[in-house]
Amino acid sequence: MYKFKSTTGLGVAQVLAGSALIALVAIFIKILVVDYSLPILVVAFWRNLFVCTALLIGLTLFKPELLRAGRKNLPVLAGYGFILTMLNGVWGGSVYFNGASVATVLVYISVPLTVIGQWWLGGEKPSARLIPSIVLCLIGCALVCGIQGISDFALTPMGMFLGLFSGVFYAGYALMGRECALRGINPYTVLMHIFAFAALFLLIADLFSNGLIPGAATSPAQILLPGVPLKVWGLILTLAMGPTMLGWLLINMSLSKLTPSVASILLTTEPMMTALIAIPTLGEYMTTMQWAGCFLILGGVIVLKKRG
Numbered sequence: 001m002y003k004f005k006s007t008t009g010l011g012v013a014q015v016l017a018g019s020a021l022i023a024l025v026a027i028f029i030k031i032l033v034v035d036y037s038l039p040i041l042v043v044a045f046w047r048n049l050f051v052c053t054a055l056l057i058g059l060t061l062f063k064p065e066l067l068r069a070g071r072k073n074l075p076v077l078a079g080y081g082f083i084l085t086m087l088n089g090v091w092g093g094s095v096y097f098n099g100a101s102v103a104t105v106l107v108y109i110s111v112p113l114t115v116i117g118q119w120w121l122g123g124e125k126p127s128a129r130l131i132p133s134i135v136l137c138l139i140g141c142a143l144v145c146g147i148q149g150i151s152d153f154a155l156t157p158m159g160m161f162l163g164l165f166s167g168v169f170y171a172g173y174a175l176m177g178r179e180c181a182l183r184g185i186n187p188y189t190v191l192m193h194i195f196a197f198a199a200l201f202l203l204i205a206d207l208f209s210n211g212l213i214p215g216a217a218t219s220p221a222q223i224l225l226p227g228v229p230l231k232v233w234g235l236i237l238t239l240a241m242g243p244t245m246l247g248w249l250l251i252n253m254s255l256s257k258l259t260p261s262v263a264s265i266l267l268t269t270e271p272m273m274t275a276l277i278a279i280p281t282l283g284e285y286m287t288t289m290q291w292a293g294c295f296l297i298l299g300g301v302i303v304l305k306k307r308g
Helices: 011-034 040-061 071-098 100-107 110-120 130-144 155-181 188-208 219-224 228-253 260-282 287-306
Strands: none
Touching: 011 040, 011 130, 011 228, 011 260, 040 071, 040 188, 040 219, 040 228, 071 155, 071 188, 100 155, 100 260, 110 130, 110 155, 110 260, 130 260, 130 287, 155 188, 155 228, 155 260, 188 219, 188 228, 228 260
């Protein structure tokens, strides 16, 4: 088995850049789902389809050898694509039942889960040096998302279920990315396959949902987004090519240099970056408590870097 350092400068830079790009996803989703009333899982289907198609064309033209992942790796990539699909769906459901702020906080239960999962799968034993980073980043994340007290977590049973499981699948994404890195699968190959599998799974969900899955198409015809203006298709394409493809590519690249636990801690910078981006793009402003959360997240990242 390959061994990697727990942190490297390049790996940290890659995951932070990826986190900044992924932070843009929430901005695009808010515009597409709230302003244009598009079903979130239909948007996810087209986003995933555009990503895998772009990678397929690009690799065919410039790196055809990366199109082949190897037969023994296909089950792993299919499972990885299923985790990505479930993350899309469960996260969307969590936002639907809990609201964006609470859903964002709950997804970061993935941080301790990733640390435990990495250990359980034979990785390094969790050390005390991770605890300050985890605590600072999670508290900071909660403040940035506007969670000020336990009353903000007055969840329905379905909301709690979806919120916690979004964290499970987020942890699973990091752990599967690490497994692909250990297998030596190129990140471009990984992304092309998992987004292709995710697009297929989402298409099946949209086709056969019959209105039972929140955020899915209510009819097969709705998958084609009839009557949607060309500029909206441009937004979906931009979402796919920019924040989604480049963001996850950088994160997957970082997993050959960072342990999943370290990458997960660094990814808690995402809600902070989303909040900062929303100021000029959506005209939103942060409270004093949210700014305090930003500084706590930065403190957690600095502690991790200094001790990594």
